[in-house]
Amino acid sequence: MEIELISRETIKPSSPTPSDLRIYPLSFIDNAFYRKYVPVLFFYNPNQVSNQTSKISQLRKSLSHVLSKYYHFAGRLKDKTTIECNDQGVSFFITKIQNNLSEIIQNPTEELVNPLFTDELQWKVMDWSGSLFVIQINCFACGGIAISILMTHKVGDGTSLFKFLNDWAIINQKLEREEKLSIFLSTLSGGALIFPQREIPIFPELAIPGGNNIVYKRFVFEASKIKCLKEKVRNSVNISPTRVQVVSALIYKRAVSTKGLNFKIAPFTTVVDIRRRMVPPLSANYVGNLVWFASMSPDKEEMELEELVSKIKQALSEFYEVYPKKFEGKEEEDSSFISGCLEHLNDGYYENHNMYTFSSWCGFPVYDVDFGWGKPTWVTTFGCLMKNLIFMMDARDGEGIEAFVSMEKNDMDKFENDVEILQYASLNPSNV
Secondary structure, three states: OOEEEEEEEEEOOOOOOOHHHOEEEOOHHHHHOOOEEEEEEEEEOHHHOOOHHHHHHHHHHHHHHHHHHOHHHHOEEOOOOEEEOOOOOEEEEEEEEOOOHHHHHHOOOHHHHHHHOHHHOOOOEOOOOOOOEEEEEEEEOOOOEEEEEEEEHHHOOHHHHHHHHHHHHHHHHHHHOOOOOOOOOOOOEEHHHOOOOOOOOOOOOOOOOOOOOEEEEEEEEOHHHHHHHHHHHHHHOOOOOOHHHHHHHHHHHHHHHHOOOOHHHOOEEEEEEOHHHOOOOOOOOEEOOOEEEEEEOOOOOOOOHHHHHHHHHHHHHHHHHHHHHHHHOOOOOHHHHHHHHHHOOOHHHHHOOOOEEEEEOOOOOHHHOOOOOOOOOEEEOOOOOOOOEEEEEEOOOOOOEEEEEEEEHHHHHHHOOOHHHHHHOEEOOOOO
16 A cells, blocks of 8 residues: 655644643553554545645644543653643655555454554553654545544543543534634543652553464454343343353353363453442543453353353442442552552463453444534544454444454464354455
């Protein structure tokens, strides 16, 4: 694929950040997360984009305006606990591609998708002095556009990322309709308001290991197949699982089995959003990392799908009962609980190289990012080379699931040919 870099620039906030907001504190959860760039990629068809040049000009302007609200996203890490908000801006690249957008939609291979991200930085560790966001506008010969976003995980989780992107899109819609930008965007609050660092020690940040020759593959679970999985579980046990729970359980079960392990030596952990579990619940206007990890270590070597789903639901229930309240730090003993969580964050990865980690964007407003040209035809993420990490997001219909599975190559060779997985999922299908 021929790709030409047309320009690189820095987009700064449209209005300067007030002096009293120049130092932005990170929460103790922010400080625990790695600086790796989290990628997301939006495709917009040619019939949605009438004039690439004018669209890019509007994107520059609307990005500048939204950065005045998300002023810390335009800053730089000052140290391990703060961002210096001197309006340094975010990196903004424009490329020209001789191919048609449909070629990637029809055949979404790693070789075609990866170059759409700046310097293929997806899941790479950000330099301490680097831009917190890196945005690349890819202009195809057919007139279509693909927008790639890289956000360092240090400043936000998936909820924060899509809150930012949808607010950017709302402002751009105003420009598209030539309306005044007298738009009210709800006030943001930083995660440090809820989870301040206080006197909690700084421990090493999260480090999910790599491995020998890590590869990743995309598996798509259609809504009808997920429905069958849920019915299979319901018919065996009296619970109502979510689609994420049944897909997670199936992937976990088959990954452990095809690797020749048993569940006792292959723990399960999943990323959990804490916002809705706080009392009172927090909205998406709380930006930063407001997530943590719920873990489950089966007590049996072999388990059926419905047993695993029950165990996952139990682990989540126990997490919701304890962690949100403890993380608020209102009781004297809570600080030692938090310190223990942070200190032992990486133990599971260092001590047990067979841990499987799940993360999900399912239910997020991924396909709502409409810059005024219509909703994206496809949204994806690629390039994760961390061992045994499974990342899930909604399919286009909002009911299916796209799962990106990372494993060592020898393990993937078995997993991607597993009959039980292929009974419910398709391996990297076309998006047409």
